[in-house]
Amino acid sequence: MKEYTLLAAFSVVAALLANRLLKTALLRKVEYYVFLAIILCFKLAVNGYLTGKGVVLYNERFFLGIRLGSIPVEDFMFGFSMVTMSIVFWEYFKKKT
Amino acid sequence: MSEYMTVLVLSGAVPLVCSFYPPLRFYAHYKSLLYSIGLIVAIFGTWDIFATWRGHWHFNPQSVWKATIVNLPLEEVLFFFVIPFCCIFTWEAIVHIKDKLS
Numbered sequence: 001m002k003e004y005t006l007l008a009a010f011s012v013v014a015a016l017l018a019n020r021l022l023k024t025a026l027l028r029k030v031e032y033y034v035f036l037a038i039i040l041c042f043k044l045a046v047n048g049y050l051t052g053k054g055v056v057l058y059n060e061r062f063f064l065g066i067r068l069g070s071i072p073v074e075d076f077m078f079g080f081s082m083v084t085m086s087i088v089f090w091e092y093f094k095k096k097t
Numbered sequence: 098m099s100e101y102m103t104v105l106v107l108s109g110a111v112p113l114v115c116s117f118y119p120p121l122r123f124y125a126h127y128k129s130l131l132y133s134i135g136l137i138v139a140i141f142g143t144w145d146i147f148a149t150w151r152g153h154w155h156f157n158p159q160s161v162w163k164a165t166i167v168n169l170p171l172e173e174v175l176f177f178f179v180i181p182f183c184c185i186f187t188w189e190a191i192v193h194i195k196d197k198l199s
Contacts, residue, residue: 004153007144031191038187046108046180055101055160062153082141086181087188089136093129 004063008074011081018085022092026084039083047071047079100160101172109179112186121193123186130185137181138174145169145177 019026026032050056052070066073098106116123124130148154149168161170 003151004148007148011144031188031195034191035184035188038191039184042108042183046104049104050101053100053160054157055104056154056156058154059152062148062151078141082137082180083184085140086133086137086184089133090126090129090185090188093132094126097126097129 002061002063004058004072004074008077008081012077015081015084015088018088022088024088024091024095026087026091032087035087036080036083039079043076043079043083044069044071047075051075099162099172101156101170102162102175105172105175105179108183112183115190116182116186121189123189130182133185134178134181138177141177142169142174145173 018024048069048071051058051067051072058072063072063074068076115121146167146169149156156170156173161172164171166174
């Protein structure tokens with residue numbers, strides 16, 4: 001198994017687990033899916049630029065080698081986890097204070 | 098300005114300006130914002146340091162400043178501040194619009 005692929009898959013599980021443990025229930029909110037759709041558009045622009053212009057360069061040994069345009073599929077998992085955790089943490093801390 | 102820095106400024110400028118839109122009351126929860134971004138920097142920064150150290154990816158020296166934190170270009174560290182900020186702003190904007198519509 002490729003290291004980046006493995007870490008990226010693990011991060012998705014961790015993000016969903018954080019949502020569950022911190023009781024933020026994002027998956028049941030329509031806003032979350034609207035959010036994901038909007039962020040995906042910006043992600044394609046930013047990540048597409050960084051990978052397409054070679055600002056960040058990936059070692060073929062560590063990922064599947066499957067890309068959507070110039071973006072490795074693992075980046076979509078990385079991105080999903082990061083944006084989901086951002087909202088999980090935000091909602092959690094907001095609820096607490 | 099480095100190429101990567103330009104991308105960050107373009108990503109963050111509009112959300113930053115709009116976050117001061119008074120009805121949003123975005124900074125009423127500034128502590129939650131700090132904690133959330135802090136956690137993202139810690140978690141994903143650690144991952145990035147590891148991945149860069151292992152050689153999963155590297156940064157084109159032509160596209161980033163020379164300044165680094167551990168083994169990451171300054172821009173890559175700023176990425177973990179800017180993007181979660183943009184996400185949280187977007188989330189609050191969606192919630193705000195939804196509340197207004199309902």
